[in-house]
Amino acid sequence: MKQRPFIGWFVSPAALVALGLAAAMAAILQYSVRAYVPGSLDVGGLTLENFTALLRPLYAWAFWGTILLCLLTATFTLFLAYPVAYALVRVRSKALKSFILIASVTPLFLGEVVRTYSWMIVLGNNGFINSVLKSLGIIDRPLQMMFTTPGVVAALVHVTMPIMVIMLAAGLSHIDRNYEKAAESLGASPVRCFLTVTLPLSMPGIVAGFSTAFAWTFSAFATPQLIGGGKVNTVSTLVYQLGFASFNFPFAASLSLAGLVMTFAVIALMKRAMRPVERLGEQ
Amino acid sequence: MPFSMRKSPLALAGILLVAIILGFVMLPAIVVTITAFNDKAILAFPPQSYSWRWFARALSYGDFQKGFWNGLIVTAWASTIALIVGSGFALALHRYAFSLKSTLEAVLLSPLVIPHFTIGLGLLILSAQLTVGRGFPLVVLAHVILVLPFVLRSVFISLQNLDGRLELAASSLGASPRRVLFTVTLPLLVPGLVSGWLFAAILSFNEFTATLFVSNQATQTLPVAMYNYVREYADPTLAALSVIYIVVTALLLTLANLFFGLGKILNVDAH
Amino acid sequence: MLTRTDIATPTSLPAEKPVVQLDGVTKRFGEAIALHEAWLKIVPGEFMTLLGPSGCGKTTLLNLIAGFLDADGGEIFIDGILVTETPAHKREIGIVFQNYALFPHMTVANNIAYGLKTRGIGADEIKRRVDEALALVKLDGFGDRKPRQLSGGQQQRVALARALVIRPKVLLLDEPFSALDKNLRASMQIELKEIQQRLGVTTIFVTHDQGEALSMSDRIAVMSAGRIRQIAAPQDIYRRPQDRFVASFIGDANVLKGKLSAVTDAVAQVTVGSLSVEVPAAPLAGLAAGADVDLFVRPEHLVPVDGDGGPAAPSLAGTVRTQVFQGGHVDLYIDLGEHAAQPVLLRSSAALAPSKWQTGDVVRVRPVSADLVAFPKQDG
Ligand SMILES: Nc1ncnc2c1ncn2[C@@H]1O[C@H](COP(=O)(O)OP(=O)(O)O)[C@@H](O)[C@H]1O
Ligand SMILES: [Mg+2]
Numbered sequence: 001m002k003q004r005p006f007i008g009w010f011v012s013p014a015a016l017v018a019l020g021l022a023a024a025m026a027a028i029l030q031y032s033v034r035a036y037v038p039g040s041l042d043v044g045g046l047t048l049e050n051f052t053a054l055l056r057p058l059y060a061w062a063f064w065g066t067i068l069l070c071l072l073t074a075t076f077t078l079f080l081a082y083p084v085a086y087a088l089v090r091v092r093s094k095a096l097k098s099f100i101l102i103a104s105v106t107p108l109f110l111g112e113v114v115r116t117y118s119w120m121i122v123l124g125n126n127g128f129i130n131s132v133l134k135s136l137g138i139i140d141r142p143l144q145m146m147f148t149t150p151g152v153v154a155a156l157v158h159v160t161m162p163i164m165v166i167m168l169a170a171g172l173s174h175i176d177r178n179y180e181k182a183a184e185s186l187g188a189s190p191v192r193c194f195l196t197v198t199l200p201l202s203m204p205g206i207v208a209g210f211s212t213a214f215a216w217t218f219s220a221f222a223t224p225q226l227i228g229g230g231k232v233n234t235v236s237t238l239v240y241q242l243g244f245a246s247f248n249f250p251f252a253a254s255l256s257l258a259g260l261v262m263t264f265a266v267i268a269l270m271k272r273a274m275r276p277v278e279r280l281g282e283q
Numbered sequence: 284m285p286f287s288m289r290k291s292p293l294a295l296a297g298i299l300l301v302a303i304i305l306g307f308v309m310l311p312a313i314v315v316t317i318t319a320f321n322d323k324a325i326l327a328f329p330p331q332s333y334s335w336r337w338f339a340r341a342l343s344y345g346d347f348q349k350g351f352w353n354g355l356i357v358t359a360w361a362s363t364i365a366l367i368v369g370s371g372f373a374l375a376l377h378r379y380a381f382s383l384k385s386t387l388e389a390v391l392l393s394p395l396v397i398p399h400f401t402i403g404l405g406l407l408i409l410s411a412q413l414t415v416g417r418g419f420p421l422v423v424l425a426h427v428i429l430v431l432p433f434v435l436r437s438v439f440i441s442l443q444n445l446d447g448r449l450e451l452a453a454s455s456l457g458a459s460p461r462r463v464l465f466t467v468t469l470p471l472l473v474p475g476l477v478s479g480w481l482f483a484a485i486l487s488f489n490e491f492t493a494t495l496f497v498s499n500q501a502t503q504t505l506p507v508a509m510y511n512y513v514r515e516y517a518d519p520t521l522a523a524l525s526v527i528y529i530v531v532t533a534l535l536l537t538l539a540n541l542f543f544g545l546g547k548i549l550n551v552d553a554h
Numbered sequence: 555m556l557t558r559t560d561i562a563t564p565t566s567l568p569a570e571k572p573v574v575q576l577d578g579v580t581k582r583f584g585e586a587i588a589l590h591e592a593w594l595k596i597v598p599g600e601f602m603t604l605l606g607p608s609g610c611g612k613t614t615l616l617n618l619i620a621g622f623l624d625a626d627g628g629e630i631f632i633d634g635i636l637v638t639e640t641p642a643h644k645r646e647i648g649i650v651f652q653n654y655a656l657f658p659h660m661t662v663a664n665n666i667a668y669g670l671k672t673r674g675i676g677a678d679e680i681k682r683r684v685d686e687a688l689a690l691v692k693l694d695g696f697g698d699r700k701p702r703q704l705s706g707g708q709q710q711r712v713a714l715a716r717a718l719v720i721r722p723k724v725l726l727l728d729e730p731f732s733a734l735d736k737n738l739r740a741s742m743q744i745e746l747k748e749i750q751q752r753l754g755v756t757t758i759f760v761t762h763d764q765g766e767a768l769s770m771s772d773r774i775a776v777m778s779a780g781r782i783r784q785i786a787a788p789q790d791i792y793r794r795p796q797d798r799f800v801a802s803f804i805g806d807a808n809v810l811k812g813k814l815s816a817v818t819d820a821v822a823q824v825t826v827g828s829l830s831v832e833v834p835a836a837p838l839a840g841l842a843a844g845a846d847v848d849l850f851v852r853p854e855h856l857v858p859v860d861g862d863g864g865p866a867a868p869s870l871a872g873t874v875r876t877q878v879f880q881g882g883h884v885d886l887y888i889d890l891g892e893h894a895a896q897p898v899l900l901r902s903s904a905a906l907a908p909s910k911w912q913t914g915d916v917v918r919v920r921p922v923s924a925d926l927v928a929f930p931k932q933d934g
């Protein structure tokens with residue numbers, strides 16, 4: 001149609017929001033190349049110092065550690081979410097389906113603070129796991145889980161599970177069951193059928209889910225802050241400390257910017273790296 | 284992993300596996316619920332005696348009350364604005380070709396992968412540059428940016444499921460584009476609009492990281508108040524609040540599932 | 555290639571002002587041409603059918619008339635007014651879609667009233683006209699139902715009532731019956747034709763079903779690959795197809811290998827073996843005597859010649875290949891050897907067969923009709 005009624009009404013509010021977001025990102029970009037004036041919220045002249053500071057061991061390690069944390073979390077989440085998503089899509093009973101859906105999706109809507117707090121009670125020295133182990137006589141001194149990387153990963157996996165389940169299930173639900181039936185009728189064992197048909201076909205969902213889990217983990221703040229308790233430094237906790245403890249906003253900005261670039265790079269890499277896996281089914 | 288195959292060992296193993304994983308997912312909620320009824324002020328397991336007193340404290344604690352009302356204000360504004368902005372843009376995306384279409388789409392969807400602390404920091408710096416204070420408008424803008432992708436997705440999916448011929452039929456019957464929009468398109472989009480709004484509202488009410496950056500004492504929302512509380516106290520007040528949270532959220536989701544089919548909203552049901 | 559004058563020739567049109575007129579309308583989707591220079595005139599009260607295989611551009615043509623698509627070339631007139639730039643909602647056209655497109659959130663009565671409300675008509679008048687429309691499609695008393703509470707046939711009637719109640723200048727129907735089962739379809743066809751004649755509404759009907767087209771239409775426009783091939787009354791389309799596509803798309807046709815023996819302005823002489831028949835010369839324009847041609851013969855125009863006795867009329871010898879009992883008649887497939895690439899089909903009364911012939915019998919056949927046509931030979 002040549003006429004596009006209301007196009008202005010439809011697009012301009014969205015364009016305004018996009019502008020706001022773009023301006024915020026531009027503000028970060030601008031601050032990241034400005035000098036830090038200690039004790040002041042104002043910034044000095046142009047400098048590249050903030051980026052060279054990123055190479056200092058503390059920050060370089062935190063960066064690297066955050067990437068590992070994200071990869072670890074996304075991988076665990078994938079392995080835990082896949083069976084749930086599969087069950088969600090394939091289970092026949094409506095009630096069971098609703099139960100799986102609500103149980104796995106509710107945490108998505110609880111917010112990071114509630115979820116992190118719950119994990120603090122589970123992992124704490126007087127918490128659920130230690131109490132159970134102690135009463136069973138397996139341990140007599142509490143296991144240290146708070147303020148450790150495994151503790152943070154466990155809580156983060158819990159944070160990213162719902163979105164991973166949703167993305168995997170969305171992919172799986174669009175796979176025609178008849179492909180699997182065809183493979184089985186051709187003599188493929190259930191395992192072989194899964195590996196050669198279902199898995200490759202669900203690859204787009206896996207890539208989307210993994211990338212999102214990665215990005216969400218990178219974005220998480222309350223979990224590494226509260227469960228890591230200062231022992232597990234991530235980009236997010238450093239940015240917060242730099243901003244609100246030392247008011248070094250220029251450096252916080254450059255760290256954020258580096259994190260953003262890294263997130264996009266990893267997501268792009270992942271999409272590329274997973275492409276050969278999608279062809280698995282062709283052999 | 285064919286769960287449908289009865290009694291095959293593989294299927295049984297699969298069922299067991301899923302049950303264990305769901306246990307992991309639900310464990311914190313269960314533990315936090317038990318804790319909330321613990322009479323003692325120390326976090327310990329299992330509780331020696333039970334009471335409702337932490338619920339009473341959670342509901343009467345000033346910061347939580349203030350945070351709750353602040354959160355409601357921010358959520359109401361942010362989700363409504365996001366609904367209007369998002370449905371308009373979804374309509375434009377679905378119907379029209381226009382310049383910068385894919386750029387605009389990419390920018391508006393980018394908060395799905397941009398860390399929330401980055402968006403928070405960016406808006407904070409921006410507000411400093413423009414010398415506007417950290418008032419409600421800033422918090423609302425942050426929330427609109429963050430929940431917009433979800434509204435967009437929800438409305439766009441409903442639009443795809445809408446039969447375009449209904450709009451053509453209406454215009455052939457003499458309805459102007461405005462009349463078609465208000466008497467056919469929007470009424471038929473209601474489920475998508477409601478679920479999009481609900482999504483936006485729940486996410487906005489729970490948003491924490493970006494809010495931590497852009498709010499101040501006067502505008503802090505409930506999650507920020509809760510975060511500040513955990514850092515200072517270790518009693519089960521927060522557990523009680525969490526239980527209220529979990530119950531309300533699960534109720535809302537169950538209702539959404541009953542009325543709209545959550546599976547359809549989340550696009551995990553094949554049609 | 556057809557030209558405008560070709561198309562205008564076959565039927566004598568009353569010299570009335572056309573309700574719908576298309577002058578060389580073209581529509582492209584990217585590189586693909588969905589409609590190539592369509593020329594069409596539809597007179598008041600006429601029932602015009604667009605007939606052609608799926609994907610030939612019927613819906614595109616309809617959408618152009620309705621204003622849902624913009625033409626890339628040509629002009630469209632409705633009631634003599636150029637509407638090429640007029641938006642759909644100002645064209646005053648009634649449309650019935652294949653899936654009915656009833657508004658699911660409105661009652662039947664509100665569906666029908668929709669077009670009246672947009673015209674700002676008073677409530678009493680709307681009620682009167684909605685009731686009238688419901689009566690017209692025999693759905694009195696169904697006004698308060700929601701569309702999903704109706705059967706397919708009933709929904710179809712509501713769609714028809716909704717389109718007619720606005721007294722459209724022209725009624726467009728896009729394969730309206732293709733979702734209905736066979737019996738319902740037949741009765742809806744009769745009903746639609748009845749209503750159309752009673753109201754005298756100018757109608758453009760789209761179908762890919764030739765039976766439907768032949769039985770309902772005043773004229774048929776046969777389309778293929780984005781082009782209108784022929785516009786004529788049903789009998790003329792069947793008896794005097796203008797090109798090869800029309801001849802083979804409408805009805806069954808046997809193709810015999812013939813030779814052009816003589817050609818004059820109007821008629822041409824074609825020989826097949828010892829047979830010699832007359833065909834219209836127009837489709838063979840440009841061919842010289844001696845050229846290879848394909849002779850099209852309808853199955854019911856091919857008759858067996860009694861072998862013993864009888865006048866020795868010229869005929870072709872063939873072997874019976876297969877007999878298929880069809881109830882009222884028997885389909886007999888006869889191999890004519892060098893005279894036809896495929897065995898030819900002959901319809902014989904069931905009373906005669908199957909006892910009369912056995913597979914492998916030699917029979918003699920000949921065409922008995924004035925409606926034979928021939929086209930230049932085509933490879934394959
Ligand atoms: N919106 C469109 N975009 C691209 N190609 C189209 C579109 N609509 C129709 N076509 C193409 O135009 C041709 C004619 O389509 P259509 O008019 O729908 O055929 P019919 O109704 O006769 O089946 C087809 O080849 C079809 O693929
Ligand atoms: Mg069509």
